[in-house]
Amino acid sequence: MDDPRSTPGVHMAAEIREQPRVLENILRHESREIRSVAATIGARKPRFILLAGRGTSDHAALYAKYLIETRLGLPAGLVSPSTITLYGSSPDLTDVLFVGVSQSGSSPDLIEPMEQARRCGAITLAVTNAPRSPLAQAAELHLCVAAGDERAIAATKTYTAQLMVLFLLVEALANRMGDEAAQIPDEVAQVLEMDGVIAHEAVRYRFAEQIVITSRGYNYPTAREAALKLMETSSLIAHAFSSADLLHGPMAVIEKGFPVIAIAPEGRVSIALGLVLEQLEVLGADTLVVGAPGGQFQGTRRLPLPHLADECVSPIVAIIPLQMLAWHLARERGVDPDEPRGLSKITKTR
Amino acid sequence: MDDPRSTPGVHMAAEIREQPRVLENILRHESREIRSVAATIGARKPRFILLAGRGTSDHAALYAKYLIETRLGLPAGLVSPSTITLYGSSPDLTDVLFVGVSQSGSSPDLIEPMEQARRCGAITLAVTNAPRSPLAQAAELHLCVAAGDERAIAATKTYTAQLMVLFLLVEALANRMGDEAAQIPDEVAQVLEMDGVIAHEAVRYRFAEQIVITSRGYNYPTAREAALKLMETSSLIAHAFSSADLLHGPMAVIEKGFPVIAIAPEGRVSIALGLVLEQLEVLGADTLVVGAPGGQFQGTRRLPLPHLADECVSPIVAIIPLQMLAWHLARERGVDPDEPRGLSKITKTR
Numbered sequence: 001m002d003d004p005r006s007t008p009g010v011h012m013a014a015e016i017r018e019q020p021r022v023l024e025n026i027l028r029h030e031s032r033e034i035r036s037v038a039a040t041i042g043a044r045k046p047r048f049i050l051l052a053g054r055g056t057s058d059h060a061a062l063y064a065k066y067l068i069e070t071r072l073g074l075p076a077g078l079v080s081p082s083t084i085t086l087y088g089s090s091p092d093l094t095d096v097l098f099v100g101v102s103q104s105g106s107s108p109d110l111i112e113p114m115e116q117a118r119r120c121g122a123i124t125l126a127v128t129n130a131p132r133s134p135l136a137q138a139a140e141l142h143l144c145v146a147a148g149d150e151r152a153i154a155a156t157k158t159y160t161a162q163l164m165v166l167f168l169l170v171e172a173l174a175n176r177m178g179d180e181a182a183q184i185p186d187e188v189a190q191v192l193e194m195d196g197v198i199a200h201e202a203v204r205y206r207f208a209e210q211i212v213i214t215s216r217g218y219n220y221p222t223a224r225e226a227a228l229k230l231m232e233t234s235s236l237i238a239h240a241f242s243s244a245d246l247l248h249g250p251m252a253v254i255e256k257g258f259p260v261i262a263i264a265p266e267g268r269v270s271i272a273l274g275l276v277l278e279q280l281e282v283l284g285a286d287t288l289v290v291g292a293p294g295g296q297f298q299g300t301r302r303l304p305l306p307h308l309a310d311e312c313v314s315p316i317v318a319i320i321p322l323q324m325l326a327w328h329l330a331r332e333r334g335v336d337p338d339e340p341r342g343l344s345k346i347t348k349t350r
Numbered sequence: 351m352d353d354p355r356s357t358p359g360v361h362m363a364a365e366i367r368e369q370p371r372v373l374e375n376i377l378r379h380e381s382r383e384i385r386s387v388a389a390t391i392g393a394r395k396p397r398f399i400l401l402a403g404r405g406t407s408d409h410a411a412l413y414a415k416y417l418i419e420t421r422l423g424l425p426a427g428l429v430s431p432s433t434i435t436l437y438g439s440s441p442d443l444t445d446v447l448f449v450g451v452s453q454s455g456s457s458p459d460l461i462e463p464m465e466q467a468r469r470c471g472a473i474t475l476a477v478t479n480a481p482r483s484p485l486a487q488a489a490e491l492h493l494c495v496a497a498g499d500e501r502a503i504a505a506t507k508t509y510t511a512q513l514m515v516l517f518l519l520v521e522a523l524a525n526r527m528g529d530e531a532a533q534i535p536d537e538v539a540q541v542l543e544m545d546g547v548i549a550h551e552a553v554r555y556r557f558a559e560q561i562v563i564t565s566r567g568y569n570y571p572t573a574r575e576a577a578l579k580l581m582e583t584s585s586l587i588a589h590a591f592s593s594a595d596l597l598h599g600p601m602a603v604i605e606k607g608f609p610v611i612a613i614a615p616e617g618r619v620s621i622a623l624g625l626v627l628e629q630l631e632v633l634g635a636d637t638l639v640v641g642a643p644g645g646q647f648q649g650t651r652r653l654p655l656p657h658l659a660d661e662c663v664s665p666i667v668a669i670i671p672l673q674m675l676a677w678h679l680a681r682e683r684g685v686d687p688d689e690p691r692g693l694s695k696i697t698k699t700r
Contacts, residue, residue, distance in 0.1 A: 047397065047398070047442075047445070048397070048398045048425060048427075050425055050427070054594060054595065055595065055599050056599075058595070065427075065430065066430060066432075066433055066437075069430065069433040069439050069441055070433045070437040070439040071439075073439060073440060073441045073442060074441055074442065075398060075400055075427060075441050075442075075443060075446055076427060077398075077400070077415075077425060077426060077427015077428065078427065078428070080415065080416060080419065080567075080570075081594070082416075082566055082567040082570075082592070082594065082622070083416055083419040083420045083567070086566065086567045086618040086619070086622055087416075087420040087567065087618060089419050089420040089421075089423060090423060091419055091423045091424055091425050092397075092423060092424065092425075093425060095397070096398075096425055109594060154599075209559065209560070210559070210560055210587050216432055216436065217430075217432040217433070217436045217437065220430075220432075228599050228600070231599055231600045231602055231603050232599040232600075232602050233602075235602050235603045235605070236603070237560050237587065237589065237603050239587065239589055242432070244404060244431070244432065244459060245404065245405065245408070249405050249406075249504075249578050249581055249582040250578070250581045250582075252581055252582050252583075252585055252690045253581050253585050253586070253587050255585070268436040268437060269436070272432070272436055
């Protein structure tokens with residue numbers, strides 16, 4: 001991502017590069033506010049947590065759902081905003097924490113569920129990059145992801161900032177300090193050093209028409225976010241599957257030479273992906289493994305990830321090479337990553 | 351689907367045709383058992399409902415989630431089985447109803463979460479087509495979807511049977527009789543009469559390499575199930591998006607002539623899909639609308655659905671033409687719909 005000032009994709013490149021600084025800033029300056037909000041929530045002893053988001057923010061919400069289930073031990077669910085915006089339901093939300101995640105805080109199909117959740121008795125929290133936004137104002141509590149202005153349409157730094165804030169929030173709710181995240185800014189910076197290798201990978205996909213991206217557990221949201229980045233920036237039809245779902249049917253579309261990216265950082269996920277990678281090898285798929293060095297997979301090619309303190313924080317790092325891949329591939333295809341076709345920054349669905 | 355005995359896809363065709371009888375049978379003979387199970391659950395006053403399923407059964411679980419939120423007024427969430435099977439979490443599930451949905455009742459990645467949910471204090475219910483299966487035995491309560499043996503690998507009659515049983519269960523929990531479903535068997539039979547029209551539609555997709563399927567609300571699960579059927583049977587890369595998510599990025603992949611199927615039965619969904627259909631028209635997409643007669647859309651082509659008592663039961667009918675399309679398209683492509691590549695009936699993921 002050289003000399004961004006003179007090239008298409010200047011904003012997205014700058015925002016990808018900003019991530020170590022944004023994440024470091026959250027660790028240094030937002031942790032106290034996160035712990036304070038967690039204390040307010042904890043005092044009200046929520047029994048269930050509902051999360052809502054759209055697009056990239058939905059992937060951050062999904063990551064938070066995994067963290068809540070595994071590290072906080074509370075049941076959690078992703079809200080279907082349409083049950084409120086289309087069908088006007090009024091569930092009983094006493095003892096429920098309702099978390100709305102949105103970069104802009106302006107999507108009407110989150111504001112209405114947030115207002116409704118508050119009327120229905122939920123503790124409401126907005127996690128946005130826009131403290132004065134309608135979503136932030138609709139919620140009782142607010143956390144800012146403090147990523148600064150995001151000018152590219154494809155969200156990058158606001159996504160990793162959301163992941164970091166949600167990780168620290170869940171850890172604070174569980175009365176832990178979130179030390180697993182301490183090295184994340186440095187690890188993200190290490191991945192940014194792989195720019196040349198990733199640019200080279202992108203060339204291979206110049207004429208690909210579709211791709212499957214798979215992972216599991218904490219990194220299933222990474223697979224979905226990577227697929228969205230590739231679709232947004234380079235019009236590649238990218239399909240994300242959890243490795244378990246892939247075996248339940250979609251495996252039938254994989255034929256010899258079909259491009260697949262498997263996201264397999266160190267940890268349980270890499271064991272769980274073994275069966276899928278074996279089958280992909282038998283089918284002759286063109287597989288790229290984004291994962292820990294020294295893993296046991298026979299992937300055709302691999303992009304290594306740094307060694308991380310714990311699998312639970314790996315999504316904050318694992319998405320970086322895929323953001324970079326999407327950026328390079330868009331440019332290979334003659335698309336300006338900052339100006340994908342037919343998209344605008346705030347999506348006004350209801 | 352003529353003379354199935356002599357053609358590839360004999361089982362899937364027979365099972366598609368059996369659906370009016372299967373659904374009628376549930377209405378006549380399973381309603382009492384469903385109300386009895388609902389009474390047992392209702393007496394324990396669950397506050398939150400968690401659902402788990404994989405593949406087709408995950409789509410049935412998603413439909414149930416919408417029903418629970420809109421018609422029962424309880425918060426609901428889809429379980430991520432990997433949080434239990436990979437990461438071994440033990441959430442506090444007091445006051446929680448945990449519903450596992452599975453055709454075979456044999457998938458290990460549902461049995462383990464079901465056992466764990468029971469240990470964690472949940473009221474547990476298995477909804478299967480196999481009363482003696484390990485999943486049915488692992489749960490405290492069981493409902494049989496009574497669809498009879500399913501021999502095709504692509505699930506059809508067990509899916510609509512799951513939808514019907516889950517609809518009647520939610521209505522019983524809400525102290526209603528589920529009268530909206532009374533005409534469903536006849537309406538499904540009407541759709542089966544459209545076989546010639548659907549066979550003709552299938553020809554058009556002979557060389558399609560990918561397709562986007564979109565809907566919203568109650569029929570978002572229909573879009574996902576339709577995509578899975580097309581992938582399973584005819585190796586067409588089919589991508590399902592809620593119409594709201596489609597506007598958040600993936601719209602960038604739609605170009606002139608790109609095939610899109612929009613599922614828009616009468617009701618709120620058809621209003622919500624208006625904006626997407628407008629944009630698809632501007633982009634010059636090749637759009638097929640599966641929907642109510644006399645809708646307001648300028649879709650390129652349409653497959654009408656019968657007039658239904660209520661949008662909330664429309665998914666049981668709206669999937670039928672898409673099952674038929676998948677069957678015909680597989681045969682157009684020289685694939686036996688009963689024997690898709692690389693798939694087996696019970697998927698043993700963990």
